[in-house]
Amino acid sequence: MTTTAAARAEGRTTTPAGVSPMLRRLAEERATGALLRDRGTLYLADGQVVHAESPATPGIDVLLTTGGALHPDRWWEAVDAAGTRQRVGRYLVESGRLTDGALELCHLGALYDAAFFALAPSGAPARFRYGAAHWFGTVHPVSVASVEAETLRRRELLHGIWPDAAADTAPLEQGGGHSPAVPPRQRAVLALVDGARTAADISHVLGRPAFHTLVDLRRLAAAGLVRAAVPRPLPPPTAPAWAGAASTDPDVALLRRLRDALEAL
Amino acid sequence: MPGIDECLLEAMRLPGARGASVVDWTSGLALGTVGDSPNGDHEATAAEAAELARMTAEHRAFAPAGGADWSAGEPPVEDVIVTSRDGYHVLRFVRTTFDSSVFLHLWLDREQGNLALSRIRLGEMADRLVLG
Numbered sequence: 001m002t003t004t005a006a007a008r009a010e011g012r013t014t015t016p017a018g019v020s021p022m023l024r025r026l027a028e029e030r031a032t033g034a035l036l037r038d039r040g041t042l043y044l045a046d047g048q049v050v051h052a053e054s055p056a057t058p059g060i061d062v063l064l065t066t067g068g069a070l071h072p073d074r075w076w077e078a079v080d081a082a083g084t085r086q087r088v089g090r091y092l093v094e095s096g097r098l099t100d101g102a103l104e105l106c107h108l109g110a111l112y113d114a115a116f117f118a119l120a121p122s123g124a125p126a127r128f129r130y131g132a133a134h135w136f137g138t139v140h141p142v143s144v145a146s147v148e149a150e151t152l153r154r155r156e157l158l159h160g161i162w163p164d165a166a167a168d169t170a171p172l173e174q175g176g177g178h179s180p181a182v183p184p185r186q187r188a189v190l191a192l193v194d195g196a197r198t199a200a201d202i203s204h205v206l207g208r209p210a211f212h213t214l215v216d217l218r219r220l221a222a223a224g225l226v227r228a229a230v231p232r233p234l235p236p237p238t239a240p241a242w243a244g245a246a247s248t249d250p251d252v253a254l255l256r257r258l259r260d261a262l263e264a265l
Numbered sequence: 266m267p268g269i270d271e272c273l274l275e276a277m278r279l280p281g282a283r284g285a286s287v288v289d290w291t292s293g294l295a296l297g298t299v300g301d302s303p304n305g306d307h308e309a310t311a312a313e314a315a316e317l318a319r320m321t322a323e324h325r326a327f328a329p330a331g332g333a334d335w336s337a338g339e340p341p342v343e344d345v346i347v348t349s350r351d352g353y354h355v356l357r358f359v360r361t362t363f364d365s366s367v368f369l370h371l372w373l374d375r376e377q378g379n380l381a382l383s384r385i386r387l388g389e390m391a392d393r394l395v396l397g
Contacts, residue, residue: 064363099393100267100269101269102395102396103268104296104297105269105361105394105395106365109296109367153312157293183324185366186323207364208364212364215292
């Protein structure tokens with residue numbers, strides 16, 4: 001009766017163009033192990049995705065401890081007690097630290113989030129380590145088809161907000177524009193943009209899945225409030241007087257952003 | 266301590282319940298679904314409901330007088346209620362102790378559903394889901 005994102009995608013008659021043919025094959029052979037890709041790792045059990053991690057996004061330890069859901073001491077206690085048995089997640093529930101619901105919400109969110117980055121297009125070869133399992137343990141397996149479909153949907157979602165991906169990975173700086181109407185969760189992201197931090201850094205500080213940060217950053221980029229920091233050119237060339245006058249025109253900044261966005265299409 | 270599936274099945278026991286889901290409003294991902302969905306596609310429904318939830322959570326017009334600072338994971342809005350000729354929709358924001366943007370979506374039949382009761386029960390379920 002109950003279905004999850006996992007079960008739903010399996011009912012599709014048309015599957016989306018594969019994100020990773022290797023992953024699809026592993027699902028078909030119901031493989032168990034770890035798929036190591038350029039930008040992250042997916043853990044499979046019986047062909048279903050049970051865990052994912054990527055350096056581009058905070059791990060579940062950061063997500064759970066940053067917001068105060070779990071004291072770091074309790075986290076390490078669970079890793080010590082249940083890590084070797086690959087039951088850290090279950091231990092957190094059984095020892096009363098988290099409800100099943102909290103664990104599932106956080107872990108499922110983290111899984112789709114890390115999978116989005118792990119499945120990013122890459123020219124580097126992927127490897128599969130048969131039999132490898134993650135020490136966190138299984139919480140709520142999801143199908144490969146569901147993870148692939150969601151990953152594609154997320155790419156389109158970002159593209160629809162603002163097509164330029166430059167700010168996804170680069171150090172970020174504030175764009176100088178100002179908008180009093182930035183919503184609170186975006187404001188938290190904007191406040192951490194300092195010319196050095198990347199989207200991944202900001203996500204770690206906030207304890208927030210990095211895809212969520214990207215959604216906010218694309219919105220902020222569309223509003224002209226955030227951009228990829230560019231290394232300053234060394235000697236500023238002397239510009240004719242008219243250029244200085246032209247650059248004070250507020251439309252210029254908008255036109256530049258539009259041009260960048262069109263080029264990224 | 267209920268998980269996502271138990272929470273949704275409990276929501277489906279409310280009078281007139283036709284479908285329920287747990288949705289992340291930043292990404293539009295349905296983390297769990299049960300029953301029917303208004304357009305026959307739980308994923309599309311989740312993405313559309315997520316847009317509505319995001320608007321209400323982000324726009325200052327709907328924030329409480331003290332401001333919407335998301336202190337202690339508290340969303341500024343409690344629920345969003347939509348009524349139509351043949352149904353009710355109740356979106357209930359879930360308060361979590363970790364950073365998240367999750368809501369419960371309950372779809373009710375207009376004839377059989379009890380909007381006031383469902384709103385209260387859904388709020389209790391949202392609290393129990395995360396806090397036990």
